[in-house]
Amino acid sequence: MDMAFLLRRIVIFLIAAVILSSLFARGQDTNEFRRILAAAVIADDGDAQLEGIKQLINSSDELVARALAAWRLGELYVLTTGADEKIPILLDSRLDEEGRARAIRIRDGEYLKGETGEEKLFLASDLTPADTTSRLRRTIKTMLDLYAMANPMPRMRRDAVVKLGQEQNPDYLPHFEARQKIETDPEVKRALNEAIQLTRMADESAAVRNPAIIALGELNSINSLHFLKQFRTTATNDPAKYGQETIQALTASIVKIENHIWWGNVVGTVFRGFSLASVLLIAALGLAITFGLMGVINMAHGEVMAVGSYTAFMVQGIFGTGLMFSLFGNPIRIKGFGLTGTGFDAYFVVALMASFIMAALVGLLLERGIIRFLYKRPLESLLATWGVSLVLQQIFRHTFGAANVQVDSPSFLSGSFTFNGSPIGFNRIFVISFALFIVYGTYLLLTKTSLGLQIRAVMQNRNMASCVGVRTDRVNMMTFALGSGLAGMAGCCLSQIANVGPSLGQSYIVDCFMIVVLGGVGNIVGTVTASMGVGMTNQILEPWLGAVLGKIIVLGAIILFLQWRPAGIFVTKSRSLEG
Amino acid sequence: MTQSFPKREFLIVGILAAIVLVVLPCLNAFTPPESAFHVSTFSLSLYGKYLTYAILALGINLLWGYTGILSLGQCLFFSLGGYALGMHLMLMIGRLGQYKADIPDFMVFLEFPAKYPETGGLPPHWIPFKSFWFAALMVVVVPAVVAYIFGWLAFRSRIKGVYFSILSQALTYAACLMFFRNDFTFGGNNGLTDFKTILGYDINSPGVKRALYLCSGGLLLLTYLFCRWLTSTKYGLIQRAIRDSENRVLFSGYATANFKLFVFVLAAIISGVGGALFVPQVSAINPSEMTPAKSLEAVVWVAVGGRGNMLGPIIGAVGINAFKSYATHAFAEQWPYIIGFLFIFVTLFMPKGIIGLPEQFRTIKRRIQQRNKSVDTPAESAVATTSEGVAK
Numbered sequence: 001m002d003m004a005f006l007l008r009r010i011v012i013f014l015i016a017a018v019i020l021s022s023l024f025a026r027g028q029d030t031n032e033f034r035r036i037l038a039a040a041v042i043a044d045d046g047d048a049q050l051e052g053i054k055q056l057i058n059s060s061d062e063l064v065a066r067a068l069a070a071w072r073l074g075e076l077y078v079l080t081t082g083a084d085e086k087i088p089i090l091l092d093s094r095l096d097e098e099g100r101a102r103a104i105r106i107r108d109g110e111y112l113k114g115e116t117g118e119e120k121l122f123l124a125s126d127l128t129p130a131d132t133t134s135r136l137r138r139t140i141k142t143m144l145d146l147y148a149m150a151n152p153m154p155r156m157r158r159d160a161v162v163k164l165g166q167e168q169n170p171d172y173l174p175h176f177e178a179r180q181k182i183e184t185d186p187e188v189k190r191a192l193n194e195a196i197q198l199t200r201m202a203d204e205s206a207a208v209r210n211p212a213i214i215a216l217g218e219l220n221s222i223n224s225l226h227f228l229k230q231f232r233t234t235a236t237n238d239p240a241k242y243g244q245e246t247i248q249a250l251t252a253s254i255v256k257i258e259n260h261i262w263w264g265n266v267v268g269t270v271f272r273g274f275s276l277a278s279v280l281l282i283a284a285l286g287l288a289i290t291f292g293l294m295g296v297i298n299m300a301h302g303e304v305m306a307v308g309s310y311t312a313f314m315v316q317g318i319f320g321t322g323l324m325f326s327l328f329g330n331p332i333r334i335k336g337f338g339l340t341g342t343g344f345d346a347y348f349v350v351a352l353m354a355s356f357i358m359a360a361l362v363g364l365l366l367e368r369g370i371i372r373f374l375y376k377r378p379l380e381s382l383l384a385t386w387g388v389s390l391v392l393q394q395i396f397r398h399t400f401g402a403a404n405v406q407v408d409s410p411s412f413l414s415g416s417f418t419f420n421g422s423p424i425g426f427n428r429i430f431v432i433s434f435a436l437f438i439v440y441g442t443y444l445l446l447t448k449t450s451l452g453l454q455i456r457a458v459m460q461n462r463n464m465a466s467c468v469g470v471r472t473d474r475v476n477m478m479t480f481a482l483g484s485g486l487a488g489m490a491g492c493c494l495s496q497i498a499n500v501g502p503s504l505g506q507s508y509i510v511d512c513f514m515i516v517v518l519g520g521v522g523n524i525v526g527t528v529t530a531s532m533g534v535g536m537t538n539q540i541l542e543p544w545l546g547a548v549l550g551k552i553i554v555l556g557a558i559i560l561f562l563q564w565r566p567a568g569i570f571v572t573k574s575r576s577l578e579g
Numbered sequence: 580m581t582q583s584f585p586k587r588e589f590l591i592v593g594i595l596a597a598i599v600l601v602v603l604p605c606l607n608a609f610t611p612p613e614s615a616f617h618v619s620t621f622s623l624s625l626y627g628k629y630l631t632y633a634i635l636a637l638g639i640n641l642l643w644g645y646t647g648i649l650s651l652g653q654c655l656f657f658s659l660g661g662y663a664l665g666m667h668l669m670l671m672i673g674r675l676g677q678y679k680a681d682i683p684d685f686m687v688f689l690e691f692p693a694k695y696p697e698t699g700g701l702p703p704h705w706i707p708f709k710s711f712w713f714a715a716l717m718v719v720v721v722p723a724v725v726a727y728i729f730g731w732l733a734f735r736s737r738i739k740g741v742y743f744s745i746l747s748q749a750l751t752y753a754a755c756l757m758f759f760r761n762d763f764t765f766g767g768n769n770g771l772t773d774f775k776t777i778l779g780y781d782i783n784s785p786g787v788k789r790a791l792y793l794c795s796g797g798l799l800l801l802t803y804l805f806c807r808w809l810t811s812t813k814y815g816l817i818q819r820a821i822r823d824s825e826n827r828v829l830f831s832g833y834a835t836a837n838f839k840l841f842v843f844v845l846a847a848i849i850s851g852v853g854g855a856l857f858v859p860q861v862s863a864i865n866p867s868e869m870t871p872a873k874s875l876e877a878v879v880w881v882a883v884g885g886r887g888n889m890l891g892p893i894i895g896a897v898g899i900n901a902f903k904s905y906a907t908h909a910f911a912e913q914w915p916y917i918i919g920f921l922f923i924f925v926t927l928f929m930p931k932g933i934i935g936l937p938e939q940f941r942t943i944k945r946r947i948q949q950r951n952k953s954v955d956t957p958a959e960s961a962v963a964t965t966s967e968g969v970a971k
Contacts, residue, residue, distance in 0.1 A: 295741075297741050370923060370927065378740065379643075382741065382744060383882055383922050383925075384922055384926040386922060388919065389919075390915045390916075390918060390919035391919035391923075393915065510752045510871065514745070517745055551753075552753045552757055555749050555752065555753040559729075559732065559750065562736065562738060
């Protein structure tokens with residue numbers, strides 16, 4: 001037997017001893033906490049109960065936490081035995097057929113057993129719940145929050161810390177500090193820091209108080225703003241007690257935090273403005289092509305967008321748990337692949353393409369069936385396509401029901417982060433980048449491909465284009481299909497941020513037309529500019545005037561703006577008299 | 580487009596007027612309810628509603644059929660007229676409302692007394708509407724002023740064609756959103772309703788209903804005759820010239836913007852008066868009457884009946900609404916399909932509407948005849964086609 005082997009044996013033995021002893025010690029501790037709790041439950045005196053509960057502060061025992069939570073909800077029972085002995089018990093969550101459950105004795109965590117050794121069963125309604133008072137419940141709640149600081153989920157930990165910090169109770173300080181030493185999650189760390197400073201802010205001594213106030217300002221703690229302001233009111237009412245220095249520190253911190261929030265709001269408003277502008281832009285881009293380039297008023301444009309949204313809904317159903325709809329009164333059930341996770345998330349990519357294709361097909365049908373007869377009668381194309389929009393809406397209603405359908409965001413689009421207190425959603429970021437993408441795509445298509453060249457030629461002079469051999473009929477068809485396809489993609493995008501229902505299109509159609517007219521008909525750059533302007537103005541006006549009044553003012557402003565530039569922001573120059 | 584009043588049209592209008600203005604009210608007043616010929620007061624009110632829609636349609640026709648301006652805001656003017664009279668009727672409810680207050684119920688409900696304490700809760704602009712004649716004046720003035728301002732702005736900057744349609748739709752949409760707001764003092768989305776009296780008479784009594792019906796019929800006849808006269812004057816000629824080629828009229832030295840503004844304001848007044856008669860017969864007015872969709876629907880009545888003709892819009896408005904009343908009871912689910920396909924069909928295949936059908940048939944017949952003839956004598960048909968081409 002050599003030395004190395006011996007040493008290893010010794011080390012292993014020592015480790016085992018340490019583990020064992022720690023286990024043993026922990027067991028002793030847990031039992032102690034359980035005993036304290038059991039004693040507190042059956043104590044007659046309310047103060048004694050509170051004292052007992054407060055002793056549980058260092059417990060990490062799950063049963064204690066469970067029992068406390070149950071006590072607060074009146075689900076902790078006191079069983080009185082024949083010998084007038086009171087036993088606090090907790091009922092198991094698993095019930096038998098008669099609704100009875102096994103009872104756990106708080107004192108030692110064992111199941112209550114009968115004389116023959118089998119586990120006794122109890123009915124909750126037969127038992128007496130342990131008494132609670134509102135003071136008791138509050139204390140228990142705090143205790144549970146303290147336990148929650150050790151919760152494995154960082155978000156739960158953060159929420160608990162924020163809540164405890166707002167109580168400004170100096171008793172918690174050691175717990176915060178202890179937690180801060182072992183905490184790894186940066187957000188929880190920050191919340192702990194805030195909670196500590198917030199608690200210290202209420203300290204009697206200015207030497208502790210003032211640095212804490214300044215630290216809160218440095219932290220840009222939005223949650224503490226309310227406390228700081230309250231404190232400032234108290235302090236200014238009684239400057240002698242709190243001292244000028246505290247008041248100055250308070251003011252400085254409040255200004256700093258408010259500044260921080262203001263910036264957050266500015267960025268938030270700009271972001272929301274961009275995202276609204278992108279939505280309008282995506283929705284109006286298809287219209288800018290059909291109306292702007294072809295001069296066809298397609299009142300069913302909104303419904304073509306809805307076709308895209310419903311396509312997204314169907315693709316989602318096929319990837320997920322399947323979908324049901326009725327086709328001309330016949331119920332149809334399609335079995336889904338039942339995908340989850342990344343597989344399901346991929347539906348959105350497929351849906352984007354499918355919605356383009358579906359909407360383009362609808363557009364193609366519309367152009368071949370109706371619109372090509374009306375190129376010379378634009379006002380009448382308005383009426384006929386309105387008829388189409390009524391029919392399509394009713395088809396949606398009959399196929400998918402009158403209520404809105406649920407389109408789930410893929411996981412990479414749900415969620416958000418906050419910037420200086422303003423929430424910024426991933427779905428909106430996606431909408432903005434998607435808008436940029438399709439505008440660029442459309443620009444490339446119109447300027448770099450032969451189809452784009454033909455489209456522009458037909459738009460400028462239909463007869464001349466026809467004379468030099470452009471098949472105007474085919475170009476019309478392609479252009480309309482392209483515009484409709486873009487509308488379909490817009491609908492797919494909208495399904496991520498708005499409700500999908502039969503009247504989805506109606507809520508966008510007036511805005512879309514206004515944007516195309518405002519931007520200057522037949523001008524993509526104009527459409528982009530106009531939607532930016534409208535989206536931003538809307539978001540800037542909204543906090544002051546509310547959404548509806550803001551919209552009314554924007555509409556009024558557009559009407560007035562067209563007085564100044566009747567042909568829109570960017571005018572496509574033409575020698576034709578009728579323009 | 581004939582200038583005189585052809586005998587046949589005179590006869591048709593005379594017969595229709597006699598039925599609407601004499602026969603139906605008499606059947607309502609003088610036959611016992613169990614008689615097969617009896618027209619109930621409810622039906623009469625319903626017909627009265629159609630007649631007010633027909634007035635609206637005449638206004639649209641004057642604009643669209645004769646001047647080529649497609650306004651999607653006519654229902655706004657219709658509703659404005661309706662609201663003006665509705666405000667008076669609302670104030671006449673007095674203490675008969677549910678809250679037994681001096682001010683209309685919705686004002687109590689929306690806590691107006693706190694907002695306008697000096698007038699006891701009545702917003703200041705409501706006060707003059709206690710007078711019937713002021714309200715009646717406003718029925719004309721409010722739509723006219725709104726139309727004048729909007730038309731002046733639009734025609735001055737030569738906004739025309741589809742752009743005008745879209746802008747007028749936006750105006751309607753904005754106004755509709757505005758009226759939906761509670762703090763706009765016009766009752767929010769419930770609008771004005773539950774009227775009790777008009778000029779001191781019970782608004783629900785058969786006699787008053789009959790009188791309102793007669794007013795609608797009479798006014799429709801007057802509007803018809805007025806439009807008929809107006810379009811036969813030199814003004815009407817310019818109007819139609821603007822429709823066919825505005826630039827040529829402009830280059831001939833006519834200020835087309837003024838002509839258009841005049842007809843736009845006139846159509847707004849006609850719509851407003853129609854709306855004022857609509858409100859007491861339906862006993863309610865709310866913002867859903869002025870949604871852009873309603874305006875489009877009204878345009879379609881005109882298209883179906885036949886525009887550029889005075890009888891067509893009346894036939895269209897009454898016909899489609901009567902059909903709608905029946906259809907929304909009998910097969911409500913299919914109604915949007917029917918109306919939707921009707922629009923598509925009429926725009927594609929019946930550009931002149933119902934009233935133009937005989938002419939369309941005649942053209943088809945002539946073509947068939949010509950084709951048959953051309954088989955016999957090709958030279959002759961060639962001449963015929965050229966002359967037709969020139970005529971076009």
